[in-house]
Amino acid sequence: GAGVSQSPRYKVAKRGQDVALRCDPISGHVSLFWYQQALGQGPEFLTYFQNEAQLDKSGLPSDRFFAERPEGSVSTLKIQRTQQEDSAVYLCASSSGGREGRVGVPYEQYFGPGTRLTVT
Amino acid sequence: QKEVEQNSGPLSVPEGAIASLNCTYSDRGSQSFFWYRQYSGKSPELIMSIYSNGDKEDGRFTAQLNKASQYVSLLIRDSQPSDSATYLCAVHRTGANSKLTFGKGITLSVRP
Numbered sequence: 001g002a003g004v005s006q007s008p009r010y011k012v013a014k015r016g017q018d019v020a021l022r023c024d025p026i027s028g029h030v031s032l033f034w035y036q037q038a039l040g041q042g043p044e045f046l047t048y049f050q051n052e053a054q055l056d057k058s059g060l061p062s063d064r065f066f067a068e069r070p071e072g073s074v075s076t077l078k079i080q081r082t083q084q085e086d087s088a089v090y091l092c093a094s095s096s097g098g099r100e101g102r103v104g105v106p107y108e109q110y111f112g113p114g115t116r117l118t119v120t
Numbered sequence: 121q122k123e124v125e126q127n128s129g130p131l132s133v134p135e136g137a138i139a140s141l142n143c144t145y146s147d148r149g150s151q152s153f154f155w156y157r158q159y160s161g162k163s164p165e166l167i168m169s170i171y172s173n174g175d176k177e178d179g180r181f182t183a184q185l186n187k188a189s190q191y192v193s194l195l196i197r198d199s200q201p202s203d204s205a206t207y208l209c210a211v212h213r214t215g216a217n218s219k220l221t222f223g224k225g226i227t228l229s230v231r232p
Binding site for chain 2: 031040041042045048055089093108109111
C-alpha cells in the first residue's frame with residue numbers, strides 16, 4: 001500500500017517568502033505529526049493532529065508556523081515570512097494510534113520522504 | 121541532561137561483526153521505544169519497536185529494553201555494508217501527547 005507522501009520534495013524560498021508544505025498520510029491513519037530535522041540532528045516535534053483536531057502545537061518555533069488538517073486527512077504546514085533558520089528537512093509521519101493514555105498501544109509512526117526547505 | 125541520549129559515534133565495525141547501539145532516556149514515564157534507520161538523504165525508517173523489558177528479536181536485529189536503568193539498545197548481528205546508516209532512538213510517553221522524542225542518532229559504518 002501507499003506510504004506517507006509529501007510535496008514538494010525540495011523547496012527553495014527567498015527570505016520573507018511564504019511556503020506551504022503538503023503531507024498525505026497513510027490511508028486511515030488517525031494521527032499525523034510534523035517534525036523538523038536539522039542536519040546531523042534527530043527529528044524535532046512540531047505539531048500533532050488526531051483526525052482534524054490539532055492536539056499539540058507546542059513544538060512550533062514561532063507564530064510564523066501554522067499547520068492544518070481540515071478534513072482529517074491531508075495536512076499542510078505553512079511557514080510565513082521564511083527566515084534562514086527555517087532551512088531544514090520537514091518530515092511528516094502518520095500513525096494508526098489515536099487514543100491517549102493506553103499503555104501498550106503501539107504508537108508506531110511512519111515517515112514520509114520529507115521536504116527539504118532551503119531559505120536563501 | 122538531554123531527554124534521549126545516544127553515544128556520540130560514529131561507530132565502525134567490520135562486515136559480519138555485531139554492532140551494538142545504545143540509548144538512554146531521562147523520562148521514567150516513557151513506555152514505548154523505537155529504532156529508526158536513516159540512510160543519508162532519506163527519511164527515517166522504522167526497524168524495531170519494543171514496549172516491555174527484555175529482548176525482542178527480528179531477523180538480524182535485537183532490541184533490548186531495561187526500564188529500571190532507562191536504557192534501550194539495538195544489536196545488529198552479521199553486519200552488512202548495507203546496514204551503514206544513521207540509527208535514531210525514539211521514545212514515546214503514553215498519556216502525554218503522542219510525539220516521539222528522538223536522540224541525535226549514531227552513524228554506523230560497516231567495513232567490507
